[in-house]
Amino acid sequence: MSNVRMLIINEFDSATVQTQLTGAVPSLPPSNLQSYNNSRVWRTTYVDSTWVHGNFADLRLISALVLWRHTLTNAATIRLRLYSDINRLGPLVYDSGDVPAVPQITFGDWDWRVQPVVASAVDDWNVRYSQLWFDAVFARSYSITINDPLNTAGQFDVTRVYMGRYFEPEVNFSYGRQWQLGSNAQQFRTDDGSLFSQASPYWRTEQFSLDYIAEGDRAGLIAALRKAGLSQDFFINLFPGVGGQKEVENAFACKLKALPVLTNSNFNNYKMPISIEEC
Numbered sequence: 001m002s003n004v005r006m007l008i009i010n011e012f013d014s015a016t017v018q019t020q021l022t023g024a025v026p027s028l029p030p031s032n033l034q035s036y037n038n039s040r041v042w043r044t045t046y047v048d049s050t051w052v053h054g055n056f057a058d059l060r061l062i063s064a065l066v067l068w069r070h071t072l073t074n075a076a077t078i079r080l081r082l083y084s085d086i087n088r089l090g091p092l093v094y095d096s097g098d099v100p101a102v103p104q105i106t107f108g109d110w111d112w113r114v115q116p117v118v119a120s121a122v123d124d125w126n127v128r129y130s131q132l133w134f135d136a137v138f139a140r141s142y143s144i145t146i147n148d149p150l151n152t153a154g155q156f157d158v159t160r161v162y163m164g165r166y167f168e169p170e171v172n173f174s175y176g177r178q179w180q181l182g183s184n185a186q187q188f189r190t191d192d193g194s195l196f197s198q199a200s201p202y203w204r205t206e207q208f209s210l211d212y213i214a215e216g217d218r219a220g221l222i223a224a225l226r227k228a229g230l231s232q233d234f235f236i237n238l239f240p241g242v243g244g245q246k247e248v249e250n251a252f253a254c255k256l257k258a259l260p261v262l263t264n265s266n267f268n269n270y271k272m273p274i275s276i277e278e279c
Contacts, residue, residue, distance in 0.1 A: 002241050003172040004208070005133065007064045008224035008234040012163040015142070016054035022046045025155075033161040036233040036279065038069060041159045047151040052161075053143040055086045062094070063136035064166040065144070066235045067101070068129050068253045069159035076101035076148035076156075078130050082139035093137045098147065101130045103248060125248060133240055136165055160253060162235045167224055171212035173238070178207040179249065182277065203278040204252055206238065213262075213270040221272075222262070230256055233279050252278045 012034060019030045023046025030052050032040040044050045065080050077098040084090035142163065148156055185200035213221065228234055238250035254276040265271045 002133075003168050003170075004210075004236065004238045005064070005166045005168045005240045006224070006234060006236045007066060007162045007164055007166045008228050008232075009164050010162050010232075010234065011056055011060045011062065011165075012161045014057040015163075017052060018054055019044065019052045020046065020050060023050060023155075028157075033158060036160065038159055038279075041069075041157040043155055043157045045155045047148045047154065047156060049145065049147050051143060051145045053088065053141070055141045056139065059084075059138050059140050061136050061165045062139045062142075062163060063134055064162070064164065064235075065096075065132040066129060066162040066253075067131075067144075067158050067160075068127075068162065068235065069157075070101075070128055070130065071153070071156045072101045072128065072130070072146070072148050072158075073151050074100075074102055074104075074123075075150040076146065078132075078147075079145040080132055081143045081145075082137055083141045083143075084138065085140050088141050088143055090140060093139055094134060096132055096134070098145075099132065101146070101148070102128055103131075103243060127252070129251070131235075131237065131240075131251070133166065160233070162253070167217075167220055169210055169212075169217050169221070170214050171210075173208040174211045176209065177238070180205045204249075204254075205257070205275070205277045206236075206250070206254075207273065207275045208238070209271060209273045211265070211271040213272060215268040215270075218262075218270055225256070225260065228256060230259065236276060255279045 017030045023044045025043040028043040030042045032042050078101045079098050080096045082094040084093050181202045182205050183200050183202040185197045187197040189195050233253050233255050235253050239247045257275040257277050260272045260274050262272050
């Protein structure tokens with residue numbers, strides 16, 4: 001099992017982004033993928049095979065791709081290709097091939113009595129996402145291909161793209177991690193004793209501590225957190241590669257709830273509590 005992974009510096013935000021004209025919805029352009037706003041998405045009506053491509057601002061080190069808050073079906077696939085020169089002219093430095101767009105349910109989580117054979121671990125969640133983790137490569141341009149041939153809605157949306165180099169500490173977070181659902185719902189009790197509340201969106205919060213940050217990890221982590229601050233959204237996966245509900249519960253786009261404090265606990269060792277909230 002891999003340690004917690006955080007994709008904090010999003011190189012996609014400073015890249016160019018284009019898509020094919022076929023199926024494009026002018027009011028919901030692909031540039032929406034480069035800014036945080038859950039009500040502004042990229043939408044296409046060309047579901048059989050569509051793509052997004054562009055150039056990075058410069059040669060960038062890339063090791064992860066996340067499509068966040070999309071409406072792709074369980075049969076959809078994604079493919080990422082990275083190139084060493086602009087406009088996809090240079091040598092191909094990475095090709096994921098066609099991979100499932102949504103995490104499939106694991107055997108341990110599958111209830112054969114009520115769930116279909118082709119089921120996803122995100123079927124019970126109101127947020128769907130896709131992720132790719134791979135060895136870092138230097139890239140100057142990219143191409144993301146999406147296929148959703150069994151889509152019956154005739155369109156799909158993607159809200160946000162994260163692409164860049166992920167941070168993974170040498171030592172994982174310590175025991176004592178806390179997970180909680182947050183909500184703005186307010187409850188009130190009537191004179192007859194009934195307890196009422198209005199339906200409200202919910203979100204995930206997590207608190208965990210990195211207690212063994214080596215000197216070699218410190219600089220990269222601090223640089224990334226300085227970039228994020230309290231305003232920048234990023235993607236985190238606390239259990240990458242585990243699969244099933246455990247991974248889905250702990251993988252989401254988020255923001256820091258508070259600026260973390262770095263403590264020099266021992267010689268060449270640091271610890272830092274981190275508090276995040278889904279966004």
